[in-house]
Structure formats: structure tokens, C-alpha cells
Amino acid sequence: MAKRIYNFYAGPATLPLPALKKAQKELLDFHGTGMSLMELSHRSKEYDAMHKEASSLVRRLMKIPDDYKILWLQGGASSQFYMAPLNLQKDGKSFEYVNTGVWSKKAIKEAKFYGEVKVVASSEDENFSYIPKNIDFSSDAAFAHITGNNTIYGTEFQEWPDVPGDVPLACDMSSHIMDKVIDVKKFGVIYAGAQKNIGPAGVTLLIVREDLLERIPENTPTMQKWKTHVEKDSLFNTGPCWAIYICKLSLGHLESIGGVPEVEKINRKKAKILYDLIDNSNGFYKGHAKPDSRSLMNVTFNLPTPELEEKCVKEALEKDLVGLKGHRSVGGMRASIYNAMPIEGVNTLADFLKEFQENNQ
Numbered sequence: 001m002a003k004r005i006y007n008f009y010a011g012p013a014t015l016p017l018p019a020l021k022k023a024q025k026e027l028l029d030f031h032g033t034g035m036s037l038m039e040l041s042h043r044s045k046e047y048d049a050m051h052k053e054a055s056s057l058v059r060r061l062m063k064i065p066d067d068y069k070i071l072w073l074q075g076g077a078s079s080q081f082y083m084a085p086l087n088l089q090k091d092g093k094s095f096e097y098v099n100t101g102v103w104s105k106k107a108i109k110e111a112k113f114y115g116e117v118k119v120v121a122s123s124e125d126e127n128f129s130y131i132p133k134n135i136d137f138s139s140d141a142a143f144a145h146i147t148g149n150n151t152i153y154g155t156e157f158q159e160w161p162d163v164p165g166d167v168p169l170a171c172d173m174s175s176h177i178m179d180k181v182i183d184v185k186k187f188g189v190i191y192a193g194a195q196k197n198i199g200p201a202g203v204t205l206l207i208v209r210e211d212l213l214e215r216i217p218e219n220t221p222t223m224q225k226w227k228t229h230v231e232k233d234s235l236f237n238t239g240p241c242w243a244i245y246i247c248k249l250s251l252g253h254l255e256s257i258g259g260v261p262e263v264e265k266i267n268r269k270k271a272k273i274l275y276d277l278i279d280n281s282n283g284f285y286k287g288h289a290k291p292d293s294r295s296l297m298n299v300t301f302n303l304p305t306p307e308l309e310e311k312c313v314k315e316a317l318e319k320d321l322v323g324l325k326g327h328r329s330v331g332g333m334r335a336s337i338y339n340a341m342p343i344e345g346v347n348t349l350a351d352f353l354k355e356f357q358e359n360n361q
């Protein structure tokens with residue numbers, strides 16, 4: 001058996017071991033074809049069945065209504081930063097964004113290429129340590145946009161803001177898609193790079209309500225229209241076949257353990273272990289996110305000094321707890337505890353942090 005460590009990287013991130021083992025088993029001969037899935041035509045019936053099952057899994061796991069379409073795209077969530085405003089623009093109306101961190105800012109920057117952007121709420125005043133309350137979207141925006149979970153700062157929307165009238169809400173769920181049960185009907189568009197919570201790098205999942213597919217200007221390049229990919233079931237061109245396949249295995253595993261409701265319970269337990277530890281450390285560990293905005297997926301915290309932070313990351317590494325260095329804009333440490341992180345990993349980390357505090361305070 002290969003050595004496996006606890007991987008707390010923010011993304012690409014840990015994947016469910018059963019999914020990796022299945023991929024290993026099928027690597028050379030996918031379903032009796034005598035070929036790897038990597039070698040298989042994306043027009044073959046074997047590939048097609050796998051592709052359809054991947055989309056069906058997303059639909060079942062998130063209980064996605066029939067009038068929403070599921071797309072597997074390339075270019076990362078970062079490409080949706082421009083494709084969302086491009087596809088959702090309407091009659092010269094402005095776009096309304098909530099700024100909750102680095103990824104929101106990147107999305108805002110791209111949206112400005114297509115129209116006027118109004119930032120209706122921001123938590124920049126306190127280094128993005130909270131999710132703004134009472135967000136006031138207006139009824140005459142082309143669309144509203146939020147970042148559901150802020151990977152770098154460790155904040156997450158606990159409830160969805162109201163959007164008036166028929167303004168569609170777009171949400172970047174890259175770092176928390178399927179971490180908890182959500183009502184998809186609250187959104188016009190959901191997008192997520194797969195490499196944090198559902199699969200490997202190289203594919204972006206997009207969920208879009210079909211009435212929104214008619215807005216895009218005619219003179220838009222074919223590949224940039226969501227509608228192109230909807231009409232061809234994400235097989236307009238050669239897609240990221242292998243990445244979709246790993247998503248299928250990872251999502252199949254999620255379904256086998258009870259789906260999103262079950263993983264939500266586990267995620268809440270996992271996050272509580274670390275937040276309780278922070279709260280009971282007499283200030284040795286200081287959480288970055290305000291308690292009412294805490295993320296289930298990325299737990300961010302600082303130690304008394306940068307020297308201790310460096311030491312802590314280094315000693316964790318010696319114990320096979322990998323990827324705990326915080327993002328440079330927050331410093332400190334970050335434990336990314338996505339769906340595929342087993343609770344044993346979180347307990348091991350908590351035990352290590354307790355011991356580190358005893359030895360260093």
C-alpha cells in the first residue's frame with residue numbers, strides 16, 4: 001500500500017481514497033475496452049455512458065431541478081469570472097457584486113470588461129474576516145454575484161442573500177460546492193472549479209437555469225457561450241475527459257456514503273473540532289474569520305508570532321500533516337478540510353495542535 005498522508009492543501013486537494021483506488025484499478029482497461037479512459041474517444045459509447053453518469057450524479061446529489069443544465073467546462077473558475085458577465089449581461093444594466101475577498105475581486109475585475117459593476121457590500125474594511133449582512137441588491141441589476149466560500153480567509157455564507165425581482169444570483173462555489181445541502185432554485189448560475197471539493201484540476205462544473213441562456217449577444221465566439229455547451233451536453237469539443245471521470249468516481253463515493261446531507265453532518269463535526277480547539281486555546285490560536293462567518297471548508301488561524309507559525313507548519317509536516325501554511329494575504333495557518341478529508345485527519349491535526357500549544361506557550 002502506498003504511503004498516504006493527511007493533505008490540508010486548499011486546492012488541488014485531497015480526494016476520496018476509494019475513488020483513487022477505482023481509477024487505479026480501471027487505469028489500463030476501462031470497462032473491458034482494453035484502453036484507458038485517457039485513450040478512449042469522447043464520442044465512444046463507453047465514454048458517453050460515463051459522462052452522462054457524472055452529470056446525473058451532480059443532479060441527484062444537489063437535487064437539481066429539470067430546468068437547470070449541468071456543464072463540464074475548461075478554463076477554471078477563473079474563466080467564469082468573464083464568462084458569467086458575458087453570458088448574463090442584459091440591456092446595458094449594471095452587475096451587482098459582493099466583495100468578500102481575493103476571488104471576488106478577480107471576478108469584479110473581469111466583469112468590468114462587460115458593463116458597470118456596483119459593489120453593493122464588502123468586508124474589505126476588516127481584511128475579509130466576515131460575510132456582510134443585510135446585502136441590498138437592487139431589482140434592476142442584470143445579475144447579482146457572490147463568492148459562496150472564501151477559500152483564503154475562511155469565511156462562508158451561512159444563509160443566502162435575498163435577490164429582488166427576477167434578478168438571477170450567480171455564485172462561485174469553487175471551494176464549497178456540495179459541502180452542505182442548498183436549494184439550487186435560489187440561484188441562476190452556480191460554478192465551481194472541481195479541484196477543491198469534488199475532483200481534480202482541469203474541469204469546472206457549471207449549473208445554469210435554462211432561461212438565462214438566451215441573453216448572450218449573437219456575435220460572441222462559440223466556445224464562450226454557455227448555450228453552445230448546453231446544446232452539445234458539454235461535448236461540443238474534446239472536453240477534459242479524465243477530469244470528468246475522476247469527478248464521477250469522487251461523486252459516486254459521496255453518494256455511497258449518504259450524499260450531501262450525510263457529508264454536511266460530518267463537515268460540521270470536523271469544523272467544530274478545529275473551531276472549538278481555537279476557541280479553547282486561551283488566545284494561543286486566533287481564528288481569522290468572525291465566528292458567525294466561519295467556513296466549513298477552510299479553517300484559518302494565526303499563532304502569537306510568525307516564528308511560531310513557521311515552526312508549527314514545519315513540525316506538522318514532520319507528522320505527515322501537509323499543506324497547512326496560510327495564504328500570504330492572511331498569513332498564519334489554514335486547514336482545508338474538504339469533503340474528502342476524513343474526520344481522523346482532523347482529529348490527528350487537533351491532537352498535534354494541542355500538543356504544540358503545550359510545548360510552545
Ligand SMILES: *Cc1c(COP(=O)(O)O)cnc(C)c1O
Pocket residue numbers: 011075076077078079103147149150151172173174175193194196
Ligand atoms: C480556487 C478558487 C478559484 C480559482 O479557480 P481556478 O479553477 O483555478 O480558476 C475561484 N474561486 C474560488 C472561490 C476559489 O477558491
